[in-house]
Amino acid sequence: MTPSKNTESSYKAVERCLGYFDRQALAAYRNEPHKYIIASDDSWGELQTTEEYYSELAEAGKHDESVHIRFGYRTLKDGNLALVVWLPDLFEKSKAHIKQWKAFHLADPQWTTEPDERFTNWVKRYLDGSSDFDDGPLCYLGHTIKVINGLTNELVGASLYKWELDETLSSPAAENTHRYQDAHKELYGYLIDGLNKDCISRLAGQLGKRIKVGDKKTLDALVTLLPQLDTSPGFKQAMHVVSEQRRLGSHGVREPATHFPASEQFTKDLWLCLEGIKEVLTALEQEFGVMGEQANKRYQAKKGLPRITRPAEENYSIVQASRIVGKTVERIEYGFREDLEGFHASEALIIYFTDGSIMGLQAGCNVMNLITDENGLRPEDFHVDFVVNWVPELTVRSYFEGVQKLW
Numbered sequence: 001m002t003p004s005k006n007t008e009s010s011y012k013a014v015e016r017c018l019g020y021f022d023r024q025a026l027a028a029y030r031n032e033p034h035k036y037i038i039a040s041d042d043s044w045g046e047l048q049t050t051e052e053y054y055s056e057l058a059e060a061g062k063h064d065e066s067v068h069i070r071f072g073y074r075t076l077k078d079g080n081l082a083l084v085v086w087l088p089d090l091f092e093k094s095k096a097h098i099k100q101w102k103a104f105h106l107a108d109p110q111w112t113t114e115p116d117e118r119f120t121n122w123v124k125r126y127l128d129g130s131s132d133f134d135d136g137p138l139c140y141l142g143h144t145i146k147v148i149n150g151l152t153n154e155l156v157g158a159s160l161y162k163w164e165l166d167e168t169l170s171s172p173a174a175e176n177t178h179r180y181q182d183a184h185k186e187l188y189g190y191l192i193d194g195l196n197k198d199c200i201s202r203l204a205g206q207l208g209k210r211i212k213v214g215d216k217k218t219l220d221a222l223v224t225l226l227p228q229l230d231t232s233p234g235f236k237q238a239m240h241v242v243s244e245q246r247r248l249g250s251h252g253v254r255e256p257a258t259h260f261p262a263s264e265q266f267t268k269d270l271w272l273c274l275e276g277i278k279e280v281l282t283a284l285e286q287e288f289g290v291m292g293e294q295a296n297k298r299y300q301a302k303k304g305l306p307r308i309t310r311p312a313e314e315n316y317s318i319v320q321a322s323r324i325v326g327k328t329v330e331r332i333e334y335g336f337r338e339d340l341e342g343f344h345a346s347e348a349l350i351i352y353f354t355d356g357s358i359m360g361l362q363a364g365c366n367v368m369n370l371i372t373d374e375n376g377l378r379p380e381d382f383h384v385d386f387v388v389n390w391v392p393e394l395t396v397r398s399y400f401e402g403v404q405k406l407w
Helices: 005-013 023-030 051-059 087-093 095-102 117-128 137-156 177-191 197-206 218-225 227-231 233-250 262-288 292-302 317-324 399-406
Strands: 018-022 036-040 044-049 068-075 081-086 329-336 345-353 358-362
Touching: 018 023, 018 087, 023 036, 023 081, 023 095, 044 051, 044 117, 068 087, 068 117, 081 087, 081 117, 087 095, 137 197, 137 262, 137 292, 177 233, 177 262, 197 218, 218 227, 227 233, 227 262, 233 262, 262 292, 317 358
Parallel strands: none
Antiparallel strands: 018 081, 036 044, 044 068, 068 081, 329 345, 345 358
8 A cells, every 4th residue: 555645755755764574573572571562552563671671681781682663564465464663773772683573574565555544644653743643442442441540549549440551452463363362361351350349349339339249240240330331332342342252262272263354353342442441431420420531630630749658746837737727718929939148049828818817838948957168058059949739629510511511
């Protein structure tokens, strides 16, 4: 296939910097996940050395044996996928791996004449530097699970999915039924085995439902909590596909592998799973009256709050902050405190309350302990500021009211 006119000039200009390889070039790296990370989605991928292994190589003086290769996919005439690699990554960042990749080089690949969206998106992303491309289903699926977990953490302090998806989920390594089943077996671990029964139990308690989840399968427990999923076409169909392919790949002796468009079908299955997991999110929003995106933003913002590991002593000025409990704020002044000779610079905050009380807040500092005649430092050379982490409120409202406001 020839890319669209908008992308053809981009790849033609650097065509000599592109190399094409059989996908089996990645197999050896997949077999050593403690050494290498392969992140990928529908149209892009990246192979890197893990931080731990890179440290080992550096300590042994072999850091040049590390690898960092960006790649994409291009469809061959027979329907199989080839890797398209940015060759400077191989020859400049991964020199020790050239010989290994050379064995999988495709000298004269014949491309499909059908539209090849994977390759077109890769050209846009890596060669054009454009943002005008669609992320793959794995990206959206991972985000939706993250939103669900943020929502359930805000509601009951636990994640519905024990593990969040990322781009390291393995796609089928070859175009056959066994590799297709293997990919679903890994996906099953996230979407079905990874359901947290404890979280389901907590959610049920908050809704006033009595659900004995201990003896139920994870999917049955979730559907008992959210009965609307029992009639949700996307969810039931997606979970059936994942379960069935996992069963074929895990139970008993498998039938011999046959040629199968594994990559194309697995991508379609991921889109189907995305719709199904969106139905889970919608059901949670409806039941609890909380919008998932808003709850997740609050959950993520709370991670930026400082951790208090020990209480302040009674004579410390900060204990006076407890006096603001129950008061109503009338107005706030904030900015930089006036410069004072012999003092460090600082931001300041003054809070005025409706009962007439006022609280001033400025940053303290032990800078005087650092100043000596020898180093010539002055308190005025130091500036201490406040780091504010704002966590928005969790708004509980009608689900449909929230949807209407989005439109």
